[in-house]
Amino acid sequence: MKIDVLTLFPKMFENFLQESMVKKAIDVKAIDVKITNIRDFAKDKHHTTDDYPYGGGAGMVMKPEPIYDAIQAVQKNENVPIIYFTPQGKLLKQKTVNRYSQIDRIIILCGHYKEIDQRIRDLVITAEYSIGDYVLSGGEIPAMVMIDALARLQDGVLGNITSALDDSHQNGLLGCPHYTRPPEFMGLKVPDILLSGNHRKIEEWREEKSLEITEKNRPDLLKEIS
Ligand code: ADE
Secondary structure, eight states: OEEEEEESOGGGGTTGGGSHHHHHHHHTTSOEEEEEEGGGGOOSTTOOOEEOOTTOOSSOEEOHHHHHHHHHHHHTTOOOOEEEEEEEEEEOOHHHHHHHHTSSEEEEEEOBSSEEOHHHHHHTOOEEEESSSSOOSBSHHHHHHHHHHHHTTSTTTSSSHHHHHTSTTTTSSOOOOOOOSOSEETTEEOOHHHHSOOHHHHHHHHHHHHHHHHHHHOHHHHHHHO
16 A cells, blocks of 8 residues: 655654554555655745735645645546545544555645645545544644554554454444453452453453443444444
8 A cells, every 4th residue: 555645744754654563564565655745845945835824813824836736746647535634524433444444545635734725625635534623733643643543454464463353443342451461460360251261251251341341431432333
């Protein structure tokens, strides 16, 4: 899967791409991530990428021309989904990540400052997502969230593919508790059932705990699946 990221802050991605699952996904060639600096497409002497908003108000708006040119340069006339992260977008869910993980190319546009010029959204953006009901200073962290979520779903990245299938959200519920050695830590014991070797009972226990945690922390998810 090829992922192009357009950003004003390419350095933010340097360490991110060199650690953990994302690094592994790159090493095994499951993903190829290319970071493009939007500023390289600003044609004026000062490489200006933002300007004051028409109509007044606080904050700067990212100018349309450098973004448009950067997109044209990486898109190369291919029909590629162009995703823009913004608090105004639809909430990003596992189902959507699963769907994009099957596609071989996406472009992610990271906004910064107040917003991007609306005409970029009207002309080229194919989908807008938010990663939660809070405001970040830019789309770089949401882009990293998306890349990480996509990387771990690619073939050959997770040691055990069933590990991805029983993640929180894959079946619409939150995941169950997990334990490893030692069997007792600070007076707290691993539940007996997990040491029983009875796989059917263990599966039942995990489902029960998943439901319990979902009911407690995210009752809205239960409404969605019923
Ligand atoms: N940009 C700024 N805040 C954001 C959010 N919550 N989700 C996605 N993109 C954003």
